[in-house]
Amino acid sequence: MTDLxxxxxxxxxxxxxxxxxxxxxxxxxxxxxxxxxxxxxxxTEVKIGFIPLTDCASVVMxxxxxxxxxxxxxxxxTKEASWAGVRDKLTTGELDFAHVLYGLxxxxxxxxxxxxxxxxxxxxxxxxxxxxxxxxxLADKGAVDGPSLAKLMIAEKREYTFAQTFPTGTHxxxxxxxxxxxxxxPMKDAKVITVPPPQMVANMRVGNMDGFSxxxxxxxxxxxxxxxxxxxxxxxxxxxxxxxxxxxTADFVKKYPNTARAVTAAILExxxxxxxxxxxxxxxAETIASKSYVNTSVDAINQRILGRYQNGMGKTWDDxxxxxxxxxxxxxxxxxxxxxxxxxxHKRWGLLKDHPEYLxxxxxxxxxxxYKQAATASNTPVPKDVMRTSKLxxxxxxxxxxxxxxxxxxxxKA
Numbered sequence: 226m227t228d229l230x231x232x233x234x235x236x237x238x239x240x241x242x243x244x245x246x247x248x249x250x251x252x253x254x255x256x257x258x259x260x261x262x263x264x265x266x267x268x269t270e271v272k273i274g275f276i277p278l279t280d281c282a283s284v285v286m287x288x289x290x291x292x293x294x295x296x297x298x299x300x301x302x303t304k305e306a307s308w309a310g311v312r313d314k315l316t317t318g319e320l321d322f323a324h325v326l327y328g329l330x331x332x333x334x335x336x337x338x339x340x341x342x343x344x345x346x347x348x349x350x351x352x353x354x355x356x357x358x359x360x361x362x363l364a365d366k367g368a369v370d371g372p373s374l375a376k377l378m379i380a381e382k383r384e385y386t387f388a389q390t391f392p393t394g395t396h397x398x399x400x401x402x403x404x405x406x407x408x409x410x411p412m413k414d415a416k417v418i419t420v421p422p423p424q425m426v427a428n429m430r431v432g433n434m435d436g437f438s439x440x441x442x443x444x445x446x447x448x449x450x451x452x453x454x455x456x457x458x459x460x461x462x463x464x465x466x467x468x469x470x471x472x473x474t475a476d477f478v479k480k481y482p483n484t485a486r487a488v489t490a491a492i493l494e495x496x497x498x499x500x501x502x503x504x505x506x507x508x509x510a511e512t513i514a515s516k517s518y519v520n521t522s523v524d525a526i527n528q529r530i531l532g533r534y535q536n537g538m539g540k541t542w543d544d545x546x547x548x549x550x551x552x553x554x555x556x557x558x559x560x561x562x563x564x565x566x567x568x569x570x571h572k573r574w575g576l577l578k579d580h581p582e583y584l585x586x587x588x589x590x591x592x593x594x595x596y597k598q599a600a601t602a603s604n605t606p607v608p609k610d611v612m613r614t615s616k617l618x619x620x621x622x623x624x625x626x627x628x629x630x631x632x633x634x635x636x637x638k639a
Contacts, residue, residue, distance in 0.1 A: 266487045268321070268481050269299060270301060271298060271299070271300060271484060272320050272322075273301065273302055273320065273324065273488070274323035274325070275303065276304075276305055277304065277518060277520055278324075278439075278442075279440060279530060280468060280548060281469075282513050283492050283550050284324045284350070286495040286512065287491045287494070296602070298487045298491065308329055308391035308421070312329060312333055313340070315472065315474060321473065322347075322472065322473045323473070324471070326396070327564070328570075329394050330345075330346055331571070332392070332393030334586065334590055335571070335581065342475075343475035343589070344474055344475060345474060345478045345592050346471070346590050346592065347478075348558075348559055349468070349469075349556055349563065350496070350556075350557070351469055351549060352460075352556045353459060353465060354440065354548025355399060355440045355444075356444035356455050356457065356458045357438045357456045357459075358455060359374065360434070361452050361453055364454045364538065366381070370456050370457065371409075371456065374409070375408050378415075385414070385435045385436075387415055387416070387438070388433075388438070389419060389438050389439075390438070392576065393576060395459075395466075399463075400438035403618070405638075406619040426450060430450070436456070438459075440469075441530075442529070445526075448535060448537035454536055454537035455535075455537060460547070462618045463617045464615070464616075465546065465549075467560070470559070475589075475590075485592070485595050489599035490599040493551070496550035496556065496557060497550075500549060500552060501551075506527070507527055509530070513526065532544045532545060532547035534547075554606040555608075557600075558608050559596055560611060561591055561625065562611075562613055565583045565628050566623055568632075569583070573635055575639030580629050583629075612625045613625075
């Protein structure tokens with residue numbers, strides 16, 4: 226056995242022991258298949274794609290901690306290069322599930338951008354924890370937040386380029402919403418390009434963009450490297466917003482419902498483990514920073530997951546609304562209103578030509594019954610309502626009650 230393999234196995238054993246103590250799973254129970262007979266997972270080994278981002282953590286830790294074994298499945302995390310690649314491998318069946326952008330799943334289901342396939346959201350993986358970074362060059366000219374960026378773009382007219390990670394995804398929607406709330410039309414006043422998350426910092430370093438919207442740790446990495454500043458966080462755009470989801474195809478859920486439930490339950494427990502204390506978050510950061518996963522330094526990850534923020538210009542603050550993976554189960558429920566919100570923004574920005582049947586689409590995609598079963602199995606609280614109410618940064622309230630009016634009500638749109 227090689228030293229590298231010994232080291233990997235040793236680390237995994239330590240993590241699994243930590244998980245036993247944190248969640249109260251006995252070694253005997255962990256070794257027991259969760260379900261038997263007709264409830265047993267139909268497929269016992271599954272590939273779950275992920276992009277190198279901090280919020281892949283609950284998928285990775287479900288495998289690293291051995292929580293998947295408790296439910297009779299083996300999770301194989303598969304590192305992917307881009308969201309487009311995740312989309313393609315999900316729709317062709319090369320991946321069974323993915324850590325994936327909420328809006329990507331809805332976009333594929335609606336056929337935006339060509340690929341069309343019935344899709345499924347099993348759970349929300351995390352809330353919060355993304356950000357919008359502006360280049361140090363812009364910051365040196367005084368553009369350090371939304372209002373000052375808008376002022377500079379009027380004073381110094383040129384083509385301004387901003388990057389998001391996928392056209393229908395969360396990062397695009399946070400960027401567009403933030404810009405529009407500050408009087409900038411992202412479709413008319415700027416050039417917006419698509420760049421995979423791990424390539425954001427390198428592209429900003431060589432001057433390919435003025436700003437980007439992406440998940441951590443790449444915003445903090447830009448600060449560490451001295452090439453960017455944090456203009457805003459996604460939780461300042463929408464407190465406790467839905468972010469990544471556990472996504473798959475509708476066909477997979479239909480064919481392997483027990484597997485879908487088992488994987489969801491295992492990842493729920495992993496999220497619970499991460500959110501249960503400082504020690505676990507630090508162990509998570511050390512694990513996912515490795516080359517196999519995010520491939521960055523631990524210090525790029527372990528500050529913002531604790532809510533310790535700095536903006537790259539001397540300001541530091543503690544943010545209680547930092548990235549959450551469980552938060553007593555409040556994070557993970559696949560609210561219908563969350564899915565519907567992405568459809569309203571797709572309509573707002575011209576990605577959808579006509580209004581869809583918002584509620585019907587959300588009911589089709591979000592697998593609430595399977596989630597509830599997984600929540601029962603993992604002892605996760607479930608909210609009473611499938612809708613929730615939120616107020617975004619511009620003061621506009623979203624509750625899912627009149628999505629057509631909401632989508633059409635924005636002054637700045639495509």
